[in-house]
Amino acid sequence: MAVKRAPRRRLSADERERHIARGAVAFFCEVGFGGQTRELAKRLGITQPLLYRYFPNKEALIERVYREVYLNRWDPRWEEMLDDHSRPARERIVAFYRDYAKAVLSYEWIRIFMFSGLRGMNLNSRYLTLVRDRVYTRVIRELRREYGLPSPAEVPIGEMEFELVWALHASIFYIGIRKWIYGLEIPENVDEVVENLATSFLDGVPAVMAKSLKPAAKSLKPLKPALKTRKPATNVLKPAAKVPRRAPRPRG
């Protein structure tokens, strides 16, 4: 039986570029960056050479996928949220992680994040350094305040304290890994789980934290103070040279 061919439709260059970019995200996060341009084109309902009208080569397309996924993932309100002293610290922290989990626990993000890490991109470390500077420092600061411990200005944040916050981050992110990388079942009510993880964190942390703050503690190694340099926010990637569309070739 003959394949019914959809009537050819011309999109504006911008529309098509976005169309391809979105499709590429969905495609590559599923099969990895080894996925073939032919297969991608087929899914998009276009021919493979058309991709090369919009992106000079596959690598540029992948670059575009990174921008699509990494950009605008950061919600600047998170920082305000953690700073809002009108609410109790515990409530703020729990609320933040509930929000953050919603933003981060998606098929696309989890997989692209892993793929880019395994490929040796440094996007991951850039992104996570940002998280550390914008979030971890705040969480620790508020925890210190909550438990009557010295402020980071008085005693700089120690390695071990960061590790404790890393652990909470990890336990949330790992829910996504279990589901979208290992293909395991996870609880239906992720919100409740995250809430419990944050709560359990808040209950378990102070003992260890207080211990690590005692000058006698074995490995109290202050880190470079974070939160010092104030960057423009939001963008993990540079605003970035937009890939120039290929000029139509002269004919004849």
Place this chain on the structure above:
Amino acid sequence: MAVKRAPRRRLSADERERHIARGAVAFFCEVGFGGQTRELAKRLGITQPLLYRYFPNKEALIERVYREVYLNRWDPRWEEMLDDHSRPARERIVAFYRDYAKAVLSYEWIRIFMFSGLRGMNLNSRYLTLVRDRVYTRVIRELRREYGLPSPAEVPIGEMEFELVWALHASIFYIGIRKWIYGLEIPENVDEVVENLATSFLDGVPAVMAKSLKPAAKSLKPLKPALKTRKPATNVLKPAAKVPRRAPRPRG
């Protein structure tokens, strides 16, 4: 300048097979399974067709890599360790996780585990189901006992309890991800970190756990009882048909 060629050395078939297998692990865990057989052969100091004398195709070689890495990773003493009632529960649990972390936080394991997950292998889920049945259930059982809560025989283990143990597992495993996938710096003294994570876990968990055990709790959803079927232990993968070496071809 002429390339100094190492004198050709003949290994016994078994030796060469292991040589290739070990090299393949190191190679594929670094570049992923998309890595080229030519490049692998170069690193091994052999020619690429020789690979095909020992493995019928690339997929079989990859299969061999899985066996090499997954097999014998499980230490049966872990279960005994957790069951040893002559030591306090907290001590046992902390000691177990210190040990487990040492076994699991390696470049090879972390990366192969991720690569196999992203490839859609079900090895990950098989392995992790084993961990759940052999470890998580024990940890929860001991915790319940420690805190005077009903035993799993009386009240089956709930979803949320498993989630709490997952969280500890995640926070340890994630240390490896940070280092070997994201390329981030991690503390020198991982042992101490793991100890603190386990401690913080033990301090933080009981409140949430007790809550989740109250019949009134929202989502007390008992899971299928684990630890029931006793499997031969140790092997995650089937003992597995050894790839038959290719018979030398008749000549002339």
Place this chain on the structure above:
DNA sequence: TTTCCTACTTATCGCCATATAAATAACGCA
């Protein structure tokens, strides 16, 4: 020392993936 088995190499096939060049046709505009 000679022989013979087989580990290993050289040479090469054939396919498939990225990428380019040339031809076609959809749509805006006159």
Place this chain on the structure above:
DNA sequence: TGCGTTATTTATATGGCGATAAGTAGGAAA
């Protein structure tokens, strides 16, 4: 309604990678 621009397709080049076939030589045994 016809024209020109350019989005899109068809056809194809080019190289790389998995895999095979045939020839070479190491070393154990006699």
